[in-house]
Each structure stands twice: as C-alpha cells, then as structure tokens.
Amino acid sequence: MAVSDIALQDAPLADVTDPVVNDFSIRVATVNGSGSQTANLVLLRSIFRMGIPVSGKNLFPSNIAGLPTWFTIRASKDGYIARKPGIDLLVSMNAETAREDVLSLDSDAVVVYDAPLNLDGLRDDLVFYPVPFDKLVAEICRDAKLRRLVRNMIYDGVLANLLQIDMQQMDAALEKQLGRKPKAVALNRGALEIGYRYAAEHLEKRDRLVLAPMKKTKGLILVEGNAAAALGAMMAGVTVVTWYPITPSSSLCETLIDYLQKYRLDPETGKATFAVVQAEDEIAALGMALGAGWAGARSMTSTSGPGVSLMGEFSGLGYYAEVPAVIFDVQRVGPSTGLPTRTAQGDVLTTAFLSHGDTRHLMLFPASVEECYTMAIEAFDLAERFQTPVFVMSDLDLGMNTWMSKAFNYPKKPLDRGKVLDQETLDRIGRFGRYRDVDGDGIPYRSIPGADMPAFFCRGSGHNEWAQYSERPDDYQANVDRLARKFETARNWMPEPVVEINRKASIGIIAYGTTHWAIVESRDQLLAEADLQTSYYRVCAYPFRDALVSFIERYDRVYVVEQNRDAQMLSLMKLDVRPELANRLRSVLHYSGDPIDARTVTDSILIQEGYRVEKAGAQTTRLPHSAGVGGE
Amino acid sequence: MATVTPSNPRRNVNRIGLDTKQYRGTKTTLCAGCGHNAISERIIGACYEMGIDPGRVIKLSGIGCSSKSPAYFLGSAHGFNAVHGRMPSVGTGALLANSKLIAIGVSGDGDTGAIGIGQFVHLMRRNLPIVYIIEDNGCYGLTKGQFSPTADLGSTLKTGVVNDLPPIDTCALAVELGATFVARSFSGDKKQLMAILKAALSHRGTAMVDVLSPCVTFNDHEGSTKSYSHVKEHDDPLEEVSFVPFFEDIAVDYEPGTTQAVPMHDGSTLYLTKLDEQYDALDKIQALRVLNETRRRGEFATGVIYVEPDRDDFLAMLNLVDEPLAQLPQSRVRPQRAALNEIMESLR
The missing domain is CATH 3.40.50.970 (Thiamin diphosphate (ThDP)-binding fold, Pyr/PP domains)
Structure with a gap:
C-alpha cells in the first residue's frame, strides 16, 4: 500500500478552531550526518507541491557527523521567504540541544519530539507531541545501520498527519528526492507511513497549525x-x-x-x-x-x-x-x-x-x-x-x-566574446597595440595565443600601450588612467538596479543580494505597523549605475541594509556620491551568521526614524517626531 | 610583427622556412655574462633547429631575473610574465584552453623552490605537457643576492654569511613527484644543454630541466658552490646526450650496452651514451640514487636523469575534444533549449 492511500482512507482530521493556515515556521533539530537532509527536503518539497510558498534554510555545523543542525522551513501564504525569527513548530530529535531549543520557543509553539527526551515537563505553555521514533523504526527496518537513516523520515509522516499535508504530494516529493532507488524509496515510504499512522492513532490534534493547498507555486522550481x-x-x-x-x-x-x-x-x-x-x-x-x-x-x-x-x-x-x-x-x-x-x-x-x-x-x-x-x-x-x-x-x-x-529562461543573447583581434580589425587599426585605446572606451583589443594574430607579452603593471616593457611614469599613468576609463565604460554595461519609487515615500531603502527578501517583508511591516512608506533601490552590480545618485537625492534618509558589521556597501557608496548625499546614508546591519530577517530591518529603521519599538510581538508606538530622528 | 626575408632564401632557414632571427626576442637586460642569457640562446637554437612554429609557443614565467628572460627569445610568440612562483598554474590554464600550444616555462630557483614550491609540486604530479626550465643560480638575483632554497649547505654569500640549511634538489623532487622527463645541465655546456632542450621539446609530459646558471653579480665568488668555476669543476655528466629529431633521417651507429636509445613521443630519438656503465635513465630508483650520491660528493649529476616517454600527460587524461576549447563556437558550448527544459522539469 502506498502512503498516498492512507490519506485517502483516513477521515479528515479533528476540527481546528481558529487555525493558522500556511503561515508558520517549522524547525527540525537533528544531528548532522543522520540523513535528516532527505527528510527535510521531502517535507519542504511536499509543501511546495501543495502550492504553498515555502523556503528552507539549513543551519549546519562545520562537521561531518555528530553535531547539532537545524533546518527551518517557512510556509508563507503571502510569499515571504526571508528567515523568520520565531519558530511555531519544533521537531526535536537531538538530545543535546532539545532543552535549549524548547526553552527558546514562543508561547503556544508546538513540539514534536523523540519520546525518551521527556520534554513535556519543561514548559506548560507549549503543545507537546511525543513520538517513540526508535520503537517505530524498529518495526519497519531490521537493518540497524539503515534505521539511523530512515528514522528521520518518520517525523515527515507525523507532520503530514498533524499539519494535513497532502500525502500524495509527500509521496511524489519522496520519489523526486530519492530518484531511481526503489529500495530506498520503499523503505522511506514505510517510515512515512508508520509516522502518519502513529500520529493518526495516538496524537490528538491540540494546536492551530494547518497547511492547506494553494495555487501559488504553479510552474515554479525549487x-x-x-x-x-x-x-x-x-x-x-x-x-x-x-x-x-x-x-x-x-x-x-x-x-x-x-x-x-x-x-x-x-x-x-x-x-x-x-x-x-x-x-x-x-x-x-x-x-x-x-x-x-x-x-x-x-x-x-x-x-x-x-x-x-x-x-x-x-x-x-x-x-x-x-x-x-x-x-x-x-x-x-x-x-x-x-x-x-x-x-x-x-x-x-x-x-x-x-x-x-x-x-x-x-x-x-x-x-x-x-x-x-x-x-x-x-x-x-x-x-x-x-x-x-x-x-x-x-x-x-x-x-x-x-x-x-x-523556471529559468533560455538565454536570448549570443555569447559576447568582446574585442578579440581579427584580420578585419587589424586591417582597420593598422598596427596592433595590446593596450591601445583604439575606440576611446578604454577597452583595447586582445589577441589570443594560437589564433594566428600578432602576439604580445602579457605583464602586470610595467607596460606601454604596445605591451612593451616600460617603467616610464607617463606610460604607467596613461595605462591606469585608461583602466579607470574602462571601469567607467563598464558602469553602463552592468546589470541595472531594481528600483521601486513610491511617490508617498519619506525614506529610501537600499539593499543587495539575499538581504532583498527581508526588505520585501520589512517594507510591508513598516507600512502596516507605522504607516511608513518607503522606496527601494536594489543594487545589482558594482560599479554603481548613476541611478544610485538620483535615488539618494530623493530622500533625506536612505537606509542601506546589509549583512556585515562595517557597512561595507555603504562605505563603497560614499566613495561614489557627493558628501552631502553620503550624509543621508544610514545603516541597518545584521551580522550574526544567520540570514537577515525582516523584523531586524523593520525595528532598526523604526528606531532610527524615532519610533519606540516594543519587543513583544509587532507592536510599535510612535514617538513625537523630533524625539528620535537624527537627521542633519 | 617584423619578419625578415633572407636575401638568399635557402640560406640558414629551418624546416619551416624561418631563420634564427625570427626566434630572437628583445635585447636582454640581464647582467653581461649572466648564465641565463646563454640559456636563452640555447632555447632559440633548439626551437630553430626543431623547426618549432613560434605562433604555437607560449612562454611563461614567474618573477625574478630568470623570469624576465622569456622576453629575450621567440619575440613573435605569446608570453605571460605571471606572479612570483605561480607560473605553473597560469601555464596549466593556458594549456587547458588550448591543448595545441607548446608551453615553455622559465623559472628560477627562488621562484620554484621557495614561493613556488607548492605549484611546482603539483605541476610535476600532473605531468602537464610543458618544458619547465629552472635557471638555477642558488640566489635571488633581482633582490641582490639572498640565498635561495637550492643554495648548497656551507655555500657562502658575498658578505660571508654561510648557508646552514640543506638544499632542495629540484631534480630529485621532480622524479619523486612524477615528472616524466627530468634533466640537469649547466649554462656553460652548450652541447649538452642544446640536446637536452631539443629532447625536452619532443617530450609529451612535464620536462623539468634544471640548468645551473651562475649569477655573475651576486654568486660567482670563492665560497659559492654555484659559481661558474665551481660548477664547471664539479659537473659530473652521467652520459653524453645526443638527439636526432624525427624529421632528420640519420642512422646512428652505437654499441648496444653503452648507448641507450630512447624513442620520444614525436618520433625523435634521444641517445644517451653512458659514461657510467650502470646508469639507466628509465629507472626511477637509479635516478634518485645517483642524485643523492653525487650530492654527497659535492658534485652535480648532469644529463638526462630520468625519462618516462610513454605515460599519458595531464591533458590526455581529461578526454578533451580535439579542437582547442578556446576555439569552440557557441553551438558546441551552449546546450540546446531542450537541455534546460529537462533540468527545469527535474527541479519542479
């Protein structure tokens, strides 16, 4: 019997009053090297296949086996995929971290745990579900070596039951993950099945977390x-x-x-x-x-x-x-x-x-x-x-x-091999000078070994425009000035920034790379919690486009959000913009090693904008404007 | 690109119709009498006599006096003066891009034995098809005469400072690490060096040639074991090296047992006429033994120390298409739309 059949046989789960649907984070705490990655990716993919926006982040040690690792899956009906600080459901499989993991949860969180860990005595404001993993795995797998690897798949089955994950999707995700390994698929399917059954027969649903099918991942890839x-x-x-x-x-x-x-x-x-x-x-x-x-x-x-x-x-x-x-x-x-x-x-x-x-x-x-x-x-x-x-x-x-x-698109543009010297060019320019700025854009022509064009001797700093050895000051300076010119040419070839100008905005936000996902969510939080309208400039390349300057010119305060201690991107921008514009730049920094989250950004901007931020939940109180804004 | 048309077309041209001038480079800026200049001359001679097309040659070097020298030969070949000690990686990359190129690397004893020892080790292991020449003078010339790692125990600087660390024997290291052609020569021995270089150019695999090349300015004094006179006096040739290229139909008479004929990859033949009855250049253990023994005696074993003509070189192991990778058109390096679609489907 396939696991998907179980879902079809079983009656719908107990009614959940006031459910939290498709908007929570699951953290799985395991030991690395225990095969948990397969279980975690199957869980992630089955939620994805239910059409629910999802993201997965693996926090792992620099180690092969035996140290704690945490995998966090965030399901978000609104499509937010940045890290979310609070955890709503913990799967606790690691004795070493179990206590601290449980103590760090917010009230009302759910804990699925390995029964012998006896975690239910630690807190009385959480929902606990004990599962005897060792006993269950022994029932489906005789080989002690394999047990360790399929044991984790049991929690996927338990969660499928508790959260109402579509078992057909979980089964499909399992096949996708394990590929053409029928024995492994069968064994893991058995683990899913026994987990699901155990939950159905022994765990009474006492939490509010539910996953329900959506249509938000159609055509997407993971x-x-x-x-x-x-x-x-x-x-x-x-x-x-x-x-x-x-x-x-x-x-x-x-x-x-x-x-x-x-x-x-x-x-x-x-x-x-x-x-x-x-x-x-x-x-x-x-x-x-x-x-x-x-x-x-x-x-x-x-x-x-x-x-x-x-x-x-x-x-x-x-x-x-x-x-x-x-x-x-x-x-x-x-x-x-x-x-x-x-x-x-x-x-x-x-x-x-x-x-x-x-x-x-x-x-x-x-x-x-x-x-x-x-x-x-x-x-x-x-x-x-x-x-x-x-x-x-x-x-x-x-x-x-x-x-x-x-899904990724097939590239539209042909390969750009740049200015490679050919006979036609050579006829046009007369004599080949490897470092000659023939076209005025700072980019010289180059010849390639073995391609039957005039050769040159490639060196570091000491050469003139004919690629001859030179220590002459004028040659050196002319060359580095041309390199600077080339850099300026590159400015307009680099990928353009992604800019969202909001006409009602009073502040600007600049970010780049993965920080983007926290900004998407944070801008919504700023609007919802403090009615703070923002514009957003996402840097895609260095050197910066000129649009950066006009963006900063629009706002008195522009927050550069990044994941380092020393405001590195902001520092780079200061070199490129006029001093009075540089003074408008402020920093929001996150550098704990965890991916940045929206809450960090929102709170930091609100504080710098003169709001009082209460730590409990998302409550913010507005202070008189003069009290906090440190603008020049 | 300047070319010279000889007044008499038949006079002094090699098998591809070039004269020696077309193998020359710019004027040397090294000290007068520097051994490195003699080596450049031998490279010019060997390439000319072998009829090597300079358009197919890449000259590579690191940093130091030795590494300046590729500018002084084969001026119409491409050259790359890389960073200190890292020429092997640049050469490796270039040959990956174009396996048809003929690579000649020139390094020094500091560039190889100190800062570049890591890359040297891995170059030898890979058996990359390159002629790797060490212009070995036991000191840092360009920074004015400090000891290098090939300086012999007890050798002195001009200032009287004594070297108290044992030398790195680059030949022994190369043999140990898997180089398939290992030779040592002396910049003052024209005939031997020329024959070795020609054989090295015929070899497919790493040809490591350590050339003792006295530094006339900083390391040519009494007390130095790398001075011209010291090297000349302590040069202990293993064999008489002669070389018959594949394109010359010369029958060589030799007495079996005294001369070893080594068939090279390109059809040429390397003849090693033994001076020591025992020596077999195809025997790795003997090679290491002789290097150790001569060093103990304070002498330099020269000649072809070890050769393994048949082993696959690094590029052969990569199963590359025949054309240089650098010259493949877009149609051969960008997969079709169907491939991308298939991958996208696997990620859903």
Whole structure:
C-alpha cells in the first residue's frame, strides 16, 4: 500500500478552531550526518507541491557527523521567504540541544519530539507531541545501520498527519528526492507511513497549525543558488573550470561537473567540451582560470572569503594585465575555524579593491536563484567584454539553501566574446597595440595565443600601450588612467538596479543580494505597523549605475541594509556620491551568521526614524517626531 | 610583427622556412655574462633547429631575473610574465584552453623552490605537457643576492654569511613527484644543454630541466658552490646526450650496452651514451640514487636523469575534444533549449 492511500482512507482530521493556515515556521533539530537532509527536503518539497510558498534554510555545523543542525522551513501564504525569527513548530530529535531549543520557543509553539527526551515537563505553555521514533523504526527496518537513516523520515509522516499535508504530494516529493532507488524509496515510504499512522492513532490534534493547498507555486522550481549558478555557467559556455573545495562554494563546482558531464560531451565523440581541474589551492585555481582566460577560454573558479583573500595577488594581475575570468564568491562568515557554515555579505569591500595598487573589480550581486543563473551568464560576457576578472557575489544563504523560483529562461543573447583581434580589425587599426585605446572606451583589443594574430607579452603593471616593457611614469599613468576609463565604460554595461519609487515615500531603502527578501517583508511591516512608506533601490552590480545618485537625492534618509558589521556597501557608496548625499546614508546591519530577517530591518529603521519599538510581538508606538530622528 | 626575408632564401632557414632571427626576442637586460642569457640562446637554437612554429609557443614565467628572460627569445610568440612562483598554474590554464600550444616555462630557483614550491609540486604530479626550465643560480638575483632554497649547505654569500640549511634538489623532487622527463645541465655546456632542450621539446609530459646558471653579480665568488668555476669543476655528466629529431633521417651507429636509445613521443630519438656503465635513465630508483650520491660528493649529476616517454600527460587524461576549447563556437558550448527544459522539469 502506498502512503498516498492512507490519506485517502483516513477521515479528515479533528476540527481546528481558529487555525493558522500556511503561515508558520517549522524547525527540525537533528544531528548532522543522520540523513535528516532527505527528510527535510521531502517535507519542504511536499509543501511546495501543495502550492504553498515555502523556503528552507539549513543551519549546519562545520562537521561531518555528530553535531547539532537545524533546518527551518517557512510556509508563507503571502510569499515571504526571508528567515523568520520565531519558530511555531519544533521537531526535536537531538538530545543535546532539545532543552535549549524548547526553552527558546514562543508561547503556544508546538513540539514534536523523540519520546525518551521527556520534554513535556519543561514548559506548560507549549503543545507537546511525543513520538517513540526508535520503537517505530524498529518495526519497519531490521537493518540497524539503515534505521539511523530512515528514522528521520518518520517525523515527515507525523507532520503530514498533524499539519494535513497532502500525502500524495509527500509521496511524489519522496520519489523526486530519492530518484531511481526503489529500495530506498520503499523503505522511506514505510517510515512515512508508520509516522502518519502513529500520529493518526495516538496524537490528538491540540494546536492551530494547518497547511492547506494553494495555487501559488504553479510552474515554479525549487533549487539552490549554487546549482543555479552552475547552470548559468554551463549555459554561458564555460570551457575551463578550476577550483578548490571550500564551504559554502563547493557544491557550485560539484553541481557544474554533474551538468557538464551530462550536457557538454560532444555527441559524436563523447569527448568533453570542457575541462575541470581541482587545483592545489585557491591561488592556483585563479592562476589557472587566468591562464585559460588569456588563452581564450571562458574560465571560472568558485570560492569563498578565505579563497578570495588568497586570490588577491592574481586578481590584481588579472586587472592590470587585462585577463578575463569569472570568480564566484559564495560569501560566509570570517576566517578560519568556527563559522564557515554561516552566511554573511562580508567580502564586499575586500573584493571591490582586491589586490594591491589601484585596482577596482566588477562585481555582480545576485539576490535570487534566478539571478544566480542570469548573472552567471552575464558575468562571462562582462569578463570578456571588459577583459578583467568579474566577481559574482553570492552568499551561503543563497548558494546552499533551497529557494523557489520561476523556471529559468533560455538565454536570448549570443555569447559576447568582446574585442578579440581579427584580420578585419587589424586591417582597420593598422598596427596592433595590446593596450591601445583604439575606440576611446578604454577597452583595447586582445589577441589570443594560437589564433594566428600578432602576439604580445602579457605583464602586470610595467607596460606601454604596445605591451612593451616600460617603467616610464607617463606610460604607467596613461595605462591606469585608461583602466579607470574602462571601469567607467563598464558602469553602463552592468546589470541595472531594481528600483521601486513610491511617490508617498519619506525614506529610501537600499539593499543587495539575499538581504532583498527581508526588505520585501520589512517594507510591508513598516507600512502596516507605522504607516511608513518607503522606496527601494536594489543594487545589482558594482560599479554603481548613476541611478544610485538620483535615488539618494530623493530622500533625506536612505537606509542601506546589509549583512556585515562595517557597512561595507555603504562605505563603497560614499566613495561614489557627493558628501552631502553620503550624509543621508544610514545603516541597518545584521551580522550574526544567520540570514537577515525582516523584523531586524523593520525595528532598526523604526528606531532610527524615532519610533519606540516594543519587543513583544509587532507592536510599535510612535514617538513625537523630533524625539528620535537624527537627521542633519 | 617584423619578419625578415633572407636575401638568399635557402640560406640558414629551418624546416619551416624561418631563420634564427625570427626566434630572437628583445635585447636582454640581464647582467653581461649572466648564465641565463646563454640559456636563452640555447632555447632559440633548439626551437630553430626543431623547426618549432613560434605562433604555437607560449612562454611563461614567474618573477625574478630568470623570469624576465622569456622576453629575450621567440619575440613573435605569446608570453605571460605571471606572479612570483605561480607560473605553473597560469601555464596549466593556458594549456587547458588550448591543448595545441607548446608551453615553455622559465623559472628560477627562488621562484620554484621557495614561493613556488607548492605549484611546482603539483605541476610535476600532473605531468602537464610543458618544458619547465629552472635557471638555477642558488640566489635571488633581482633582490641582490639572498640565498635561495637550492643554495648548497656551507655555500657562502658575498658578505660571508654561510648557508646552514640543506638544499632542495629540484631534480630529485621532480622524479619523486612524477615528472616524466627530468634533466640537469649547466649554462656553460652548450652541447649538452642544446640536446637536452631539443629532447625536452619532443617530450609529451612535464620536462623539468634544471640548468645551473651562475649569477655573475651576486654568486660567482670563492665560497659559492654555484659559481661558474665551481660548477664547471664539479659537473659530473652521467652520459653524453645526443638527439636526432624525427624529421632528420640519420642512422646512428652505437654499441648496444653503452648507448641507450630512447624513442620520444614525436618520433625523435634521444641517445644517451653512458659514461657510467650502470646508469639507466628509465629507472626511477637509479635516478634518485645517483642524485643523492653525487650530492654527497659535492658534485652535480648532469644529463638526462630520468625519462618516462610513454605515460599519458595531464591533458590526455581529461578526454578533451580535439579542437582547442578556446576555439569552440557557441553551438558546441551552449546546450540546446531542450537541455534546460529537462533540468527545469527535474527541479519542479
């Protein structure tokens, strides 16, 4: 019997008075390495398949097995997919964190827990559902080794019953997750089934949380940002991929390898139209990418902050020698041991000026999985058009978590290989000078080894426009001035910002990357709670478009919201705008390692706008305007 | 691009019709008498005699005196003066992009043995098809004479400072790590170096050539074990190296047992006439033994130390299409719409 049959047989669940429908967060607390990821993704996908907007965030340790991990699923009928601080339903499977997890819940929250943990005595304002997981798993699985892995699937069955999840969708999600592994599917189906039955027979519904089918996910996909970026890179025609494993970027190249092996083998010969090399470190990874870019390949690497630091010298060489390469930076929290598995937007300033000398790099800031895809494609075009390293600034939250998105479109534009010297151009310009600004846009022509055009000697800073060795001051200055001109040209080629001007707005908000999702929700909160109208400017690239200046000009106070301690994007903007405009910029910062949430943004803006924010719930009280606003 | 038409077309042109001038580069800026200049001359000679098309060559280097030298040969070839110690990665990337290129890398003993030791190690492991030349003078020339990691134990600086750390033997390291052609020579030995370079250019895989190349300005004094006279006196050739390229129909008479004929990847033949009856350049263990023994005696074993002509190089292991990846058109690198649709469907 399939699990879906159970749902059809069983009578509807007990009536729930005053239900909370499709608007709550579920947190599953497990131990990593216990197979919980499969159970969590099946749960996520089955809610998605019910048509309910959903997001999943995995908070995991830098460890392979045995440390606590939390997976948070947010169902939101309104389509909010940022992290939500409060948890409405906790699935407690980890003895180590159970007590603290339960004590941190808000009143009325629901706890499904492993019965031997005896959590129901901890609080009297929560709804507890004990489930004897070990006993149940023993009934369906004789192999002790496998038990550990299917045990977690039981809580999916329990939640399906408690929350009224469509079992047909859960069954379909299970098949999707496990693919063509019939034994695994059967075993896990058994676990779902026994969980569902146990809940139906032993747990009396005493909470208000319910999931009901909607039609809000039709045509959408579920994907991680790293997979989306990998897909973009493949569709961009990447030919050389050189990388070094690092959390949270490894899955980008690993997924790319899977895609390339499936879709980029020559149909006639079975040979690869790509090369992937796992380098000895990030320095070598970028060195290889630059070598390949110089020799005419579309090349890339993928890394995170520590790798970006190591790539500093080569990035500068790429900038000065004018060599294309695409670098994905899946940002994470600071150096070394501790929080490599937590998210941040902390590499913005470092990357903008990475290396020594006068260096400025092009950066793209995807906010969604769809933009991971589109900007990956765009990055390769920009790298070749501007003959320079291009950084795609993703983050752990975007890269490793599962996001809803509309399906990706097939690229409309052909590949832009930029100004590559050919015979026609050579005839037109007369003599080839690798670093000559023939067209007045700062972008010279380049020849490629092995392509039968005049050669040049590629060097860092010491060359004249004919690529001859030179230490002359005028040659150096002319060259860096041209590079600055090229950077200015790039300004109008970069992806445009996404701007929403609200005519009633009194303040502006600027954000970028994954911070976007908290802003979407926060703007609604500001309006609902304090009648505060806002306009919104989402930065998509550096260098900034001129529209940034006109946006700041509109408002006395503009809040730059970002996930780092030092207001990095705001600092970058200060270099670009007039001082009186820079004074209008204010900061909203979030840097705990957790993804930013709307509440943090809303409260911070309200406080800076002179409102008193009561911590209990979303209650805010307005103060006299003069009391709080620190405007100049 | 300047080309020179010889007045007599038959005079001094090689098999592809180029004369030696077309293998020259810009004028050297290194010190007069620098061993590196002699090496550049041998590279010019070897490429000319082998009839190598400069348009297919990429010259790669890191940082240092040695790394300046690619500007002084094959002026019509592309070159990339990378960052200190990281030329192997740039070369790797370039060859991934275009497997048809002929890569000549020039490094120094600091560029390889110190800052670049990591990339050197992995280059050797990968057996990338590149001729990797170390212009080895035991010191940092461009920063005025500090010890490098190949400086011998007890060797002195001009100031009298004694080196008290053991040297890195780049040849032993290369053999150990998997390089498939390992040689050592002396910039002052024209004949041997020329033959080794030609063989290196015929080899498919990493050809690591360590060339002792005295620094006339900072490391040519009494007390230095890398001075011209010291190296000349302590040069201990393993064999007489001669090379017959594939395009020359020359029959070589040799006495079996005294001369080893090594068939190279491109059809050329490397002849190693033994000076030491025992030596077999195809034997890795012997190679390591002889390197250790000569070092213990304070001598430098020169010649082709180790060669493994048949192993697959790194590019062969990648199962690449025949055309250079860099030259593939959009139709071959951007999958069709159906592929994207299939992936989208799998994500629903």
